[in-house]
Amino acid sequence: MLEWINDLIDSEIVTPNKSLLPRGIERTLQQLLSDCHGLYRDGAKRLVREKGLVAPQAAKTRELMDDLHRGVVLKVLVEIAYCDKRWNEVERQAAQLVLSHTWEVKVDSDGMSKSLRNVVRHAQKLKWSDLLGPFVREEVLRHERSELQSLILRLANVIAKSDGRVSTSETRKMEELQRELDLALFQKSVVSRDAKLRKQQQQEQGAEAKSEITESSPARPEPATEAERKQMFGEAMKELNALIGLETIKQDIKQLIDFLKIQAARKEHDLPAATISLHAVFEGNPGTGKTTVARIVSRLLCGIGILDSGQTIETDRSGLVAQYAGQTGPRTNERIEEAMGGVLFIDEAYSLVGSRGEDAYGEEALQALLKRMEDDREQFVVVIAGYPAPMEELLKSNPGLTSRFQRTYAFPDYDAKDLLRIFYVFCRKYHYRLPKPTRIKLLNGFRRMVEHKDEHFGNGRLARNVFEQSIRNLSSRIVKITPLTREILVSIEPEDVVFDAVPPKS
Template sequence: MAQLDELCGLETVKAEVRSLMNLVKVRQLREEAGLPTPPLSLHMVFLGNPGTGKTTVARLVAGLYKSIGVLSQGQLVEVDRAGLVAGYVGQTALKTQTVLQSALGGVLFLDEAYALAPGDSPNDFGREAIEVLLKGMEDHRKDLVVIVAGYPGPMERFLHSNPGLESRFNKSLFFPDYTAGQLLEIFRSLCQKNGYTLSPEADTKASAALQSLYDHRGESFGNAREVRNFFEDAIARQADRVAGLSAPSREDLMALLPEDLA
């Protein structure tokens, strides 16, 4: 939970995960006390744009479920359509079953899940993968959690594409875009973790650049991924600048100056 709390923003997501953990813990206590426990689906839908922390939270959820004894292993297996669907008849089921086996005891995280059910292709092999997934979720319901993720609109259509999906994925978490201030916080964190110092002028320039990035974001805005790209561009420019110094000091090696930022 401490790792979850350290994440930038995502206050609603953190609160919902905490609430879910409480629900599971109390359910376990009721079982131990011999009290009835209503069915509880632990599978989830993560809705949001890229770079909003969905994979990171899925990994933390896997660890949390392991820590309270819901899952035996707690590993996270990430997969997308390409990891489940084969190009010819009969192979998709085998491919999907192999992935399911690797995820037993942990969390299977299916990103851009809607790609399995393209609306314009009723004979698409993705539908076979969905059927195998649903069967696997039923067969291994005591030791497998599946989290599907993607953009809100397409994910809604995906869940409506198969009655089994709607019934099993009844909990959704929404991951909002980071604000400009949170993007700056993420950038400062990247600098600190990687041993770079921002001069006050560089910090001001970074703030303005990330504000502009946020103000002009489009549908495919990458959030934290955009910040990482911004950071990597900055350290590349810094390297070009520092390489030209005759005897750079430790401070020179660490300092990010305004001219290092785009």
């Protein structure tokens, strides 16, 4: 357990200074922290259910997984933000957000300095093999390894971008992190940049001694077994059906799966089967479920035998484009290798093309991607995603994209009722109750937000943010009440719900 965590929260609790973090970065960071916690929390539930654990073993398992999640977050924070051995003001605020979200504490400046010293000292002792161990050792969790790796790398990327630039040292640290995660999660052969250089020098000098250095491209995940495919398909279909809204999207995906099943059956009877491109465009505003659906589709396709392993590798421009000429192609191919047997999800794909089409590095990434889509067209699926208008411009800019991405899924914004349903899902998950006056205030608030939405409207993330703020407000309201009954602990009252852009009387 992380007993030392008490050292991080022994400072006076105060309201933080005005955030210097860009709103988009802050929202994405909060989302990734929640997703990572959810992965560990759900992992604990599966372990308890699979092993038939009862109290106190069940409670210890949940506590352990919570601690491991916290360790992961701390280690990523320190390895990326502190890779230059200093904290700038924006990185300090990112660290404050991490502490606030993960431990529900806020500290003043003096306390933050002490907390960061403790974080650095202890996080450097943590080992990835320990923090990720359950997802390697436990059979019931192994299929989540790729998603866990993707979440950690995205978290690292967002922390690196928090101050508006990604330094060379941060880029190198993220590459090192990729190799460490490969080794911890998949026992892949890894080699440092210095080791590669030494081997190259040996070859150039005609060294006769056999080098002990082993180089390899990222190893591909092992194909899923028949039992794993069956379980994966059932779980993914259940998740698809449980999605709020998106009725057209769900219907289209089910129709695609039915079509692929029938084509497979025709092959078994020596009948000609129609082939279609599975690469897809996901158009929609932030928070409309694009990433979630991509993960579900990957597992559904694996479940019916179309893909081998069903992982989803999530990336964006920073994961494909390098800083120097000639490095972008190899970097893009690395991401593709990681996605073999699954889905490569490229968010804000239009950022690969300059406003005037003069982005040489982005064009290099696109060409590498298009080539692999042709050469390995049956081994992985590419999903490109982003705002509708820029995505349409992207497709028009390159005929190769138009010919390869023939399936477009339009993700609509959520309406007020859908946002209320999403809020209620969080309530059920964490055992909160919504009295009728609270439901009315939420519905009115969401209606106002929908009526006045702009291009930054958060959709599902908005519902999550309102929920998280509401339970924080509830905690502050009831903390001094004695005794704290179950009814008090689970009831979100109207005064707990606050909408930034909605008058209190709503």
